[in-house]
Amino acid sequence: MSRVVAENYSPSRDSFTVPFYTMDFTNNNHLQPPLSASSASSASPTLGQMLKRVGDVSREATGDGSDTPVHQVLELGSTNLEVPRSIPFVLSFNKLTYSVKVRRKFKFPAMLPSRNNHRLGAATDTDPVGGESLFTTTKTLLNDISGEARDGEILAVLGASGSGKSTLIDALANRIAKGSLKGTKTLNGEVLGSRMLKVISAYVMQDDLLFPMLTVEETLMFAAEFRLPRSLSKSKKRLRVQALIEQLGLKNAAKTVIGDEGHRGVSGGERRRVSIGIDIIHDPIILFLDEPTSGLDSTSAFMVVKVLQRIAQSGSIVIMSVHQPSYRILGLLDRLIFLSRGQTVYSGSPMNLPVYFSDFGHPIPENENRTEFALDLIRELEGSPGGTRSLVEFNKSWQDLKHSRKGGSEPDRGGLSLKEAISASISKGKLVSGATNNDAISPNSMVPTFANPVWIEMAVLSKRSFLNSRRMPELFGIRLGAVMVTGFILATMFWQLDDSPKGVQERLGFIAFAMSTTFYTCADALPVFLQERYIFMRETAYNAYRRSSYVLSHGLVVLPSLIFLSLAFSATTFWAVGLDGGLSGFLFYFLIIFAAFWAGSSFVTFLSGVVPHVMLGYTIVVAILAYFLLFSGFFINRDRIPDYWIWFHYLSLVKYPYEAVLLNEFQDPAKCFVRGVQIFDQSPLGEVSTSLKLQLLESMSNTLGTKITSSTCLTTGADILQQQGITDLSKWNCLWVTVAWGFLFRILFYISLLFGSKNKRR
Numbered sequence: 001m002s003r004v005v006a007e008n009y010s011p012s013r014d015s016f017t018v019p020f021y022t023m024d025f026t027n028n029n030h031l032q033p034p035l036s037a038s039s040a041s042s043a044s045p046t047l048g049q050m051l052k053r054v055g056d057v058s059r060e061a062t063g064d065g066s067d068t069p070v071h072q073v074l075e076l077g078s079t080n081l082e083v084p085r086s087i088p089f090v091l092s093f094n095k096l097t098y099s100v101k102v103r104r105k106f107k108f109p110a111m112l113p114s115r116n117n118h119r120l121g122a123a124t125d126t127d128p129v130g131g132e133s134l135f136t137t138t139k140t141l142l143n144d145i146s147g148e149a150r151d152g153e154i155l156a157v158l159g160a161s162g163s164g165k166s167t168l169i170d171a172l173a174n175r176i177a178k179g180s181l182k183g184t185k186t187l188n189g190e191v192l193g194s195r196m197l198k199v200i201s202a203y204v205m206q207d208d209l210l211f212p213m214l215t216v217e218e219t220l221m222f223a224a225e226f227r228l229p230r231s232l233s234k235s236k237k238r239l240r241v242q243a244l245i246e247q248l249g250l251k252n253a254a255k256t257v258i259g260d261e262g263h264r265g266v267s268g269g270e271r272r273r274v275s276i277g278i279d280i281i282h283d284p285i286i287l288f289l290d291e292p293t294s295g296l297d298s299t300s301a302f303m304v305v306k307v308l309q310r311i312a313q314s315g316s317i318v319i320m321s322v323h324q325p326s327y328r329i330l331g332l333l334d335r336l337i338f339l340s341r342g343q344t345v346y347s348g349s350p351m352n353l354p355v356y357f358s359d360f361g362h363p364i365p366e367n368e369n370r371t372e373f374a375l376d377l378i379r380e381l382e383g384s385p386g387g388t389r390s391l392v393e394f395n396k397s398w399q400d401l402k403h404s405r406k407g408g409s410e411p412d413r414g415g416l417s418l419k420e421a422i423s424a425s426i427s428k429g430k431l432v433s434g435a436t437n438n439d440a441i442s443p444n445s446m447v448p449t450f451a452n453p454v455w456i457e458m459a460v461l462s463k464r465s466f467l468n469s470r471r472m473p474e475l476f477g478i479r480l481g482a483v484m485v486t487g488f489i490l491a492t493m494f495w496q497l498d499d500s501p502k503g504v505q506e507r508l509g510f511i512a513f514a515m516s517t518t519f520y521t522c523a524d525a526l527p528v529f530l531q532e533r534y535i536f537m538r539e540t541a542y543n544a545y546r547r548s549s550y551v552l553s554h555g556l557v558v559l560p561s562l563i564f565l566s567l568a569f570s571a572t573t574f575w576a577v578g579l580d581g582g583l584s585g586f587l588f589y590f591l592i593i594f595a596a597f598w599a600g601s602s603f604v605t606f607l608s609g610v611v612p613h614v615m616l617g618y619t620i621v622v623a624i625l626a627y628f629l630l631f632s633g634f635f636i637n638r639d640r641i642p643d644y645w646i647w648f649h650y651l652s653l654v655k656y657p658y659e660a661v662l663l664n665e666f667q668d669p670a671k672c673f674v675r676g677v678q679i680f681d682q683s684p685l686g687e688v689s690t691s692l693k694l695q696l697l698e699s700m701s702n703t704l705g706t707k708i709t710s711s712t713c714l715t716t717g718a719d720i721l722q723q724q725g726i727t728d729l730s731k732w733n734c735l736w737v738t739v740a741w742g743f744l745f746r747i748l749f750y751i752s753l754l755f756g757s758k759n760k761r762r
Contacts, residue, residue: 089151089188089285089421091317096171096183098142098342104135141167143342145183149317151285153334154308157321158371160379163339165321166206166290172319173203173288175541187286190418195449198543200422201286202279206294208271209535210278211464212260213471216253216270220244220277225460226544227282229451244281248273248307257471269300273307279542280311282451285425287311289320298326305329315425327369336371340378340388345395348402360394450543457549458556465557476561479524483565486517487572496578501681504673504720507665510577512634515596515657518569519625522600525558526617529608536753551750558601566594580665588664588731595738596657602745603653609752628652633659638725653741659726660734666717667731674715676708 141164149155157165171181174197185192210219224237232240245254250273258274259265266274272292280287292308293301305325309332312318325333330350338346346356353370357363357377364373381388450457469476494510497503529536540547570590579585604621611617629635631645632654641649649655666673677693680686685693694710701708708714721727729737 089315089317090148091150091172091185091187091192091286091319092148092189093172093185094146094183096142096145096168096181096185097140098167098171098176098181099138099140100180101136102139104137141342142171142181145171145337145339145342145344147335147337147344147347149286149319149335151315151317152312154305154312154318154320154332155335155337156325156333157319157337157339158323158325158375159339160375160382161323162341164342165323165339167342168337168339169288169290169319169321173197173201175203188418188421197286198541199449200284201288202282202284202542203538204276204279204287204289204292205534205538206290206292207534208275209538210258210271210274211468211535212258212263212265213468214464215255215257216250216266216274217241217245217255218467219258219274220281222460222464223278223281223544225452226457226539227451230453230456240281244277247310248277249303250274250277267300269296269303272296272300272304276304276307276311280316283314284316285422286317286319289318291321291323293322293325293329298328302326302328302332305332308332324375325371330369330371338374338378340382340391343388343392345378345388345391346374347395347399356398359398360391450546452545454546454549454552457545458553461545461550461553462557465553469557475524479521479561480565480568482521482524483569484572486521487569490514490517491573491576494577496576498578499671499673501674501678501715505682507577507579508634508662508724510573511661511665512629512632512654512658514569514573514593515632515654515661516625516629518593518596518657519600519603519628519653520622521565522597522604523618523621523625525601525604526608526611526621527614529554529605530612530614530617533608533612540753547750547753551746551753554605554749555602555746559598562594562597562601566590566597569593580668580671585664588735589661592657592660592664592731592735592738595735595742596653598742599653599657599738599745602742602749606745606749606752609749609756625654628654631655633725637723653738656729656734656738656741659729660731660738662721662724662726663731663734666720668717671717672713672715673717673720674713676710676712676714679714 145164145168147155157168159165167176170176171183172185174194178194214222220241221238224241228237228240245251250270253266253270257263257265258271265271276287276289276292287308289308292304296304308318308320312334322329333350336346336348336350336353337344346353348356350370353374354364357374362377364370378388378391381391452460490510490513494506497506497510536550539545540550567590570586570593573579574586574589579589581588607617607621611620627648629652631641631649631652633649638646638649674681676697677690680688680693680696685696697708697710
C-alpha cells in the first residue's frame with residue numbers, strides 16, 4: 001500500500017511544526033521532501049481529499065472504471081497544486097445545564113431536631129437547586145457551561161474526577177435524553193438536530209470495545225463496510241483503510257489480532273488508536289472522545305493525541321476529555337475548558353493560562369506544568385469554605401473582557417451556512433457515508449441516516465460473526481461436546497426400548513428429558529450478546545447499521561450451528577433408543593429438535609437483551625426452563641393442571657416439542673403397546689403367575705361380554721396420547737408453534753434493543 005500523508009503542518013503553532021511526507025504512487029519506497037511552511041499553510045488538504053486522490057490514482061493504474069479523470073502523481077509539495085481552503089465549522093454551546101435526581105443520605109442525628117439542623121436528612125455533596133422531596137434531591141452536574149470548538153483545533157475538557165468532564169462530552173454528543181439537558185448547541189449558527197449530529201459526528205468511548213479475534217486491518221475494514229456507501233468500490237474502501245492505518249501509525253500491527261485476556265494481541269496504545277480509527281473511517285466533521293489517554297503510558301498517550309491533532313488538521317472538530325495531560329500533550333491542544341463541580345473555571349487557549357492565573361492572584365511558577373498547577377489550585381479551592389466560586393466569577397469577568405475586546409463579533413465562518421459548509425465538505429471528500437452534494441433544501445436531506453441498505457448490513461454483520469466464531473472454535477466445540485455427551489448418555493440409558501407398558505413409560509421419560517435438554521444447552525448463547533452489547537451500542541449509536549439488520553443477521557448466523565447440533569443429537573438418539581417412524585419419523589424428529597434449538601436460542605437471546613449480567617441471566621434461564629418443564633404435561637397431565645395455572649402450560653416452550661415427538665412416536669394406529677396379560681404389569685397383579693393372569697382375563701371377558709386373550713390389543717398409541725391429554729394439535733402444528741415461538745422471541749429481542757440500548761443518560 002502506498003504511503004499517504006502522515007502528518008499535517010499546523011501554522012498556528014510554530015513550536016510544534018510537523019512536515020508533510022508524501023508518496024509518489026509509482027514508487028512505493030520514494031519519500032518526497034517535506035513542504036515548506038509557506039506552502040503548507042496555503043495548502044492543507046483534508047484526509048478525505050487525499051484518500052480520494054489515492055483511490056483515483058489506483059483506479060487509473062488498475063483500469064478500475066472509466067469514469068474517473070486521469071490524475072497525475074500526487075505531489076503535495078508542488079506549488080501549482082490548488083487546494084480549496086479549509087471549510088470553516090464552529091460548534092457553539094451556550095448555557096448547558098444538566099441536573100439529576102439523587103437519593104438523600106439519611107443520618108440519624110440529622111433526623112433529630114436541633115438548632116443547627118432544620119431539615120430532614122443530609123443533602124448530597126452539592127447544594128440542591130430545586131425539585132427536592134423527602135427522599136430525593138437535585139444535583140447539578142453541568143451548570144451554565146458555554147464555549148465553542150472550531151475545525152482544525154482540539155478542544156480539551158479538564159478537571160478532577162467528578163467535575164463533569166464526561167458529562168459535558170455526552171451533552172455535546174447528544175448522549176443525554178431529550179428534555180433533561182437545557183441550553184443550546186449550534187453548528188455554524190444553526191441548531192444541530194439529533195439526526196444530523198449522528199451522521200456528521202463520531203464518539204470514541206473510554207473503553208476499547210473491539211472483537212478480540214479480528215486483526216487491526218479486518219476491524220477497520222468492517223468499519224469501512226458499515227460506514228462507507230455501497231457506491232464506493234471494494235478497492236477504494238480498502239485503500240481508505242490502508243491510508244487510515246498509515247495515519248494512525250498502525251502499519252506494523254495491521255495483521256495482528258486485537259487480543260484479550262486469553263489471546264495475545266496489540267498494545268494498549270495501538271488498541272486505543274484502532275478504536276479511534278473505527279469512528280473516523282467516514283471522516284466525520286465532529287469527533288468526541290471520552291478520556292482517550294486513560295490507562296496509557298506517557299508515550300502512548302502522546303501518540304494518540306498526535307493522531308487526534310492530524311485528524312483535526314484534516315478539517316474536523318475534535319473535542320475530548322482528559323484527566324491530567326503531560327507537558328507534551330498540552331502543546332498539542334488548542335483550547336481548554338477547566339471544570340469544577342459542573343462549572344467553568346477557565347475557558348481559552350493554553351497559552352493564556354499564565355496570564356489568567358496571574359491576574360487571579362496565583363501566578364504559575366516557571367518550569368511547572370500549567371495544567372497540573374491549575375488542577376492543584378482548583379482542588380485546593382474546592383476544599384476551602386468558599387469553594388471555587390471566586391474562580392468561577394473571575395472566569396466570567398475574564399470572558400466578558402475578552403469578548404468586549406473582540407467587539408462582540410461573530411466567529412468567522414466565511415459567510416457559509418451549515419448547508420453550504422456541509423456541501424463544500426462533501427465536494428472535498430468529507431462525509432463519504434453516503435452523502436450527496438445536491439440541491440437539497442436542508443442539510444438533513446443531504447446526508448442519509450444509514451450508509452448502506454439492510455441487506456448489505458446483514459451480509460457484513462454475518463461475515464464478521466462467522467469470522468469471529470471461526471477463530472474461536474472452542475466455543476462451538478464445547479457446545480457440540482455437551483450435546484453429544486448428553487445424547488450418548490440418553491442413547492445408552494434408554495437403549496432399544498420395547499413396546500411394553502414399561503417401555504411406554506420409559507419413552508415418555510426419554511422424550512421429556514431430551515426436549516428439556518435441547519433448551520438447557522442453549523443457555524451458552526447468553527454471554528454472546530452480553531459480550532457484544534457495548535460494541536453494538538457503540539456502533540448503532542451513530543448509525544453504523546440498523547438494529548433490525550443486527551437482529552436478522554444474528555438469527556441467520558446461528559442457523560448452521562443449530563442444524564449441525566440438531567443432526568448430531570437426532571442421529572445419536574433416534575435409532576439407539578428405538579423410536580418409531582423409520583426415515584420419515586427420523587426426519588420429523590430432526591425437524592422438531594432443530595425447532596426446539598431455534599426456540600431455545602431465541603429465548604436466551606431475548607433474555608440477553610434484557611438482563612445486564614451473565615450470572616443473573618443464567619439464574620433466570622435455569623429457573624424459567626425448569627418451570628417450562630414442570631408445566632409441559634409430563635409431570636402432570638393437562639386435565640389435572642389447576643385452572644389458575646393452565647395459562648403457563650400453553651406458554652411452556654417444552655410443551656410443544658414434547659407433544660410433537662409423542663405424536664410422532666405414537667401415531668401408528670396398528671401398533672399395540674399393551675396386549676392381554678400386559679394390562680396387569682403396572683399394578684400389584686403384575687407379580688402373579690401367567691396362568692392366574694389368564695384366568696383373570698377370562699373372568700374380565702365374561703364380565704364385559706368381550707373376549708380378551710393374551711394377544712388382544714388393549715392399548716394403542718392413540719390411547720396413550722389420550723391418556724397424556726395430547727389431543728389439541730397435530731404434530732406439524734406443534735412444529736410450527738415451536739418455530740413461531742423462536743420468531744416471537746427474536747421480535748422481542750429487537751424491541752429490547754430498540755428501547756433498551758439508547759446509550760443515553762436520563
